[in-house]
Amino acid sequence: MKIKARLWEELEDHKVKCQVCANRCVVLPGKVGICRTRKNFNGEFYTLIYGSLISSGSLDPIEKKPLYNFWPGATAYSIASIGCSFKCQNCQNWSISQANPSDNGKDGTYDLAGLGNRSMSLIEMTPEELVKKVIRSGAKTLAYTYNEPLIWHEWIIDTTRLLKKENIKTILVTNGYSTPEATKELIDVGIDAANIDIKSMSDEFYKKICGVKSVKPVLDTAKEFVLKGIHVEITNLIIPDLNDSEDEIKELSNWILKNLGKDTPLHFSAYHPDFKAPSEKSTPYDTLNLAFEIAKRIGLNFVYVGNIQHNKGSNTYCPNCSHLILGRSGYRFTKIDIKDDHKCPNCNYDLSKAIKGEINRHPSHRFF
Ligand code: SF4
Ligand code: SF4
Incomplete structure (x- = not known):
């Protein structure tokens, strides 16, 4: 659906400059x-x-x-559109992230990125219709995910405003490549939580693998969200030979500790070759285990490992006494041992600021 965009300025000769993401595209008429x-x-x-x-x-x-420290066990009503501000060579969702709105309605007849014919059929909805569906589902949270939500700015602003009235929490799963102007609008409307990908601490990585200039806007978004009280968790996909050095893991962990705080969850995620496969290898267990150990040693309290089996990396432990608070196997709880006021049952350490929201002790999505 086409509507007038927010956050742009008109330049000479009918050109416009978009301020929604840090690409800040200057767009010619018709483009x-x-x-x-x-x-x-x-x-x-x-x-x-x-x-x-x-x-x-x-x-x-x-x-x-993934969000492990925000409304644990909740169901997230998850929605996506198409497009992305990045062109990551490893994108698992490339068939939507790199799609073009003009291909909507084509049935198996267009080629995307030289990877074969696709079909696309978008569903049109109003914010009110979406909110009704979420309420009917019983979900207490809504996640904008799979493609990049920051480019869906107007829709997110309007839907979040309505979801807040229903006390449904909103979540962004994002590359974080926002502008201060767009970030402010998201904070003002009341986004509740975000999982932000910090893909690397190196601008070179962002240029080569993602096709954008710098990691800095991502770091700025994460800092601003945390400063304004939005729950933030960080994901770092570790790709062999590209961002897997000990130095880079240390730099990322230290940056999080210093700028976002020791209670900010960090998820190391295993890479598997996909799309243009910038590395032929999947991430070995030993690399993820080493990253887990480094981040813990540096002082982060909630370090997780995803996309691979890791004996500690799915669990939440008390940072004070290492008591197992939330045991997980995949997305299922194997153990829940925390008091209703979010204190550790073993040492009484207060986890209420680190683990936010109610814990759903009987998730209905057990089959996932
Ligand atoms: S949202 Fe980002 S990528 Fe899209 S037009 Fe605006 S500045 Fe460019
Ligand atoms: S930012 Fe995410 S959705 Fe966008 S291209 Fe990269 S991996 Fe895909």
């Missing part, structure tokens, strides 16, 4: 920005994907986002 979802119509800038969803939504465990 689209890097994300392909914002178009200049003779000096007026529009988003083409307002209320355009790839499906009417799915019910995921919140742990799948």
Whole structure:
């Protein structure tokens, strides 16, 4: 659905400059920005994907986002659109992230990124219709996920405003490549939580693998969200030979400790070759285990390992006495041992600021 975009300015000769993400595209009349979802119509800038969803939504465990310290066990009503501000060579969701709105309605007849013919059929919805669906599902949280939500700015602002009235928490699963202007609007409307990908601490990595200039906007977004009280968890996908050095793991862990705080969860995630496969190898267990040990040693209290079996990396431990608070196997709880006031049953350490929201002790999505 096409509506007038927020956060842009008109330049000379009917060009426009978009301020929604840190690419800050200058777009000529008749052209689209890097994300392909914002178009200049003779000096007026529009988003083409307002209320355009790839499906009417799915019910995921919140742990799948991943968020482990925010409403543990909750169901996240998960929605996505198409497009992304990045072009990651390893994107697992490339068939939606690199799609083009003009391909909507084509059935198996267009080629995307030279990877074969695809079909695409977007579902159109109003914010009110979405909120009704979420309420009917019983989910207490809604996640914008799978493609990049920051480019869905107008839709997120409008839906979040309505979801807040229903006390449904909103979650962004994002590359964090925002601008201060867009970040402020998201904070003001009341986003509740975000999982932000910090893909590397190196600008070179961002240039080579993601096609954007720098990691700095990502770090700025994470800092600003934390400063304004939004719950933030960080994901770092470790790709062999590209961002797996001990120095880089140390740099990332130290940055989180210093800028976001020791209670900010860090998820190390295993890479498997996909899309243009910048590495042929999957991440070995030993690399993830070493990253886990380094981050713990540096002082982060909640370090997790995902996309691979790791005996400690799925669990939440008390930072004071190492008591197992939340045991997990995949997305399922194997143990819940925390008091109702979020104190450790072993040492009485207060975890209420580190683990936010109610713990759903009987998740209904056990089958995931
Ligand atoms: S959202 Fe980002 S990528 Fe898309 S047009 Fe705006 S600045 Fe460019
Ligand atoms: S930021 Fe995420 S969705 Fe976008 S291209 Fe990269 S991996 Fe894919």
